Amino acid sequence: MSKETAELRVDGMSCSHCENAVKKALGKIPGVSSVSVNLDDGTVAVEYDASTADIGQLKAAIAGEGYGVM
Ligand SMILES: [Cu+2]
Numbered sequence: 001m002s003k004e005t006a007e008l009r010v011d012g013m014s015c016s017h018c019e020n021a022v023k024k025a026l027g028k029i030p031g032v033s034s035v036s037v038n039l040d041d042g043t044v045a046v047e048y049d050a051s052t053a054d055i056g057q058l059k060a061a062i063a064g065e066g067y068g069v070m
Pocket residue numbers: 013014015016017018019
């Protein structure tokens with residue numbers, strides 16, 4: 001168990017629908033324990049267990065919802 005927090009910059013989130021879509025997609029990944037979306041900044045903070053999930057998976061889940069992620 002090694003808990004990490006990733007701060008991701010996400011393009012294209014504009015409303016609570018976007019927020020929920022991103023939260024839902026990330027929440028499905030095993031090892032993700034919390035997701036917080038800041039629409040004003042366009043950032044998503046994800047707390048996850050780095051021995052279970054990796055940052056590539058987090059980004060892929062966001063991209064899969066149609067948002068740009070760095
Ligand atoms: Cu939206």
